[in-house]
Amino acid sequence: MPTIVSHPDEVKVLSRRFGKGATNIDKYIALDGYKATQLAIEKGPEWIIAEMKASGLRGRGGAGFPTGMKWSFVPKTSDKPKYILVNGDESEPGTCKDHVLFLEDPHAVIEGTIIAGLAVGAKTGFIYLRGEYRYLLKIMEKAVADAYAKGFLGKNIFGKDGVDFEIITQTGAGAYEVGEESALMESLEGKRGIPRIRPPFPAVVGLYGGPTVINNAETIANAPHILLMGGEAYAKLGTERNGGTRLFGISGHVERPGVYELPMGYSLRDAIYKVAGGIKGGKALKAVVPGGASCPILKADEIDVGLDFDQMAKAGTMLGSGGIVVLDETVSIVEFALRTIRFYQHESCGWCIPCREGTDWIKKTLTRFHAGGGNKKDIDNIQYLAENMMGRTFCPLGDAAAMPTLGFVKKFRSEFEEYLEGKRVENLLIQITPVGEPELAGAAH
């Protein structure tokens, strides 16, 4: 079971019910549960969207798109039904925040989904969890059933005539790509998780062809808190254009790994050294992957930066999914790069050639490089391949594979060169499998 951690620097908005038994609906109600939904019914869609816009909440899945704006893009009238789709396919390596959210506060996700529905005029919401989260799916299913039993879901919710909302929970079956919004819709429609080209954007043509709001689970669970405390008050917790707080999962070589709720803009250095207790075993810090595997790596001297979308972009990386992965001095970047690209190669859906071929060639090159069969030109080739994937695919998976790869070879080029000279770290983790003749011939020039 996940250990629930705590630190005085945390600002608990989303996590304020964690550890308090809020999976129980009565307990949840006693902790101000379902008040925000009733307020939302009373005040109406324009008020909801105005509060969401004022909150400065930006998408917690990784892209950081302003949520209020996303909701306002949904056309008021539509021939086809509108839908809310909650993305709980959490698969970005380094990310386990939604795991804790589903475990500790499932009703907040339900409430957020209803509120989004009220805001845009949707009457059906889907909560999609990755297939591996079966025990969390059961918790969500129970929470949904309890909400139906109380009359908070179904027809005439909260006794209000004509206010209907249905929620369907759904399981995936193992696919990182399905966390991408358009692939997620494909999966929910019973197909392979292949991305769709945009435009049209989901807000106009989404699930089953109807206008659809797709939000990350953490994003949607913020909605009830925002309505209760007021958008402006929520915004003030964070920094400019980066309202509120966020669940950060700190993992890797730290003393106290865990999911912590910190205000947007909180110092990355403090998150590592104060909140997570510093580097495990008193070792030196080598680097940090600040927001899930797809974010370019930061070197040890680059961590004096605030954890919000804009400051991270300025630092040449991304806030991403909030999964902070900490690497100590013993880690071989060559090996870390290989493990990262192995993941993206495995998860590339194969639809777009630059991603399918690019991830495969980088993996092959790095596998050979790691096994001791590399040469100097490989480093350039890896960079060349990654640069040519950028921006050339339907969905962001190609970029997600290319960006960290570019970070590794650009920031740690000397380490790749030293690796060639035989200065390998002593204990390599990834088993070296014999690689045949150079597979790279003709790959990139």
Added chain:
Amino acid sequence: MSAITNTIFSPELAARFDKLVTIYPVKRSALVPMLLYAQDEVGYVSDEVVAELAERLDLLELDVRSVLSYYSMLRTKPAGKYNVQVCTNISCMLRGGFELLQHCKDTLHIGHKETTKDGLFSLEEVECIGACCWAPAVQVNYDFHENLTPAKMDAVLAGYAAGKGANEPPSPSIGSPAPEAK
């Protein structure tokens, strides 16, 4: 009474499927969950499973197979009774995931996607399972095991071998003590 007269599933699962196909705007939306639930019961997605799901959803078997081949949790061959899935992705790698994988290989005498002779265990190296802050983590069927060491892994495997823990209902983590902040 199932919608399918000669269903291969248990009456409970057949009834569940009868309902599942009715709740979506489009019937086909039930396909991914049905594949997984069918696998849970049958052990893998057999030809018979494919045929029945195609019939239930008015799809071609080809459509079902096309979806089946996409998702990494779905398999077309039986696995062990307990499928041990060791994560070696970045967060787990940094805290001993590869060591754990090697330990499982040595202990169970099987490799990636192989099954022990007695059919009790199968082993898989998997991608991130969303337990990064409690790394290294392993899933046995759907049960998570976290903060593992080779010794703890032995205890986990021994528990399953003794028939314990397989259907262990997940207990909420509520009340687990938070470490003192410095």
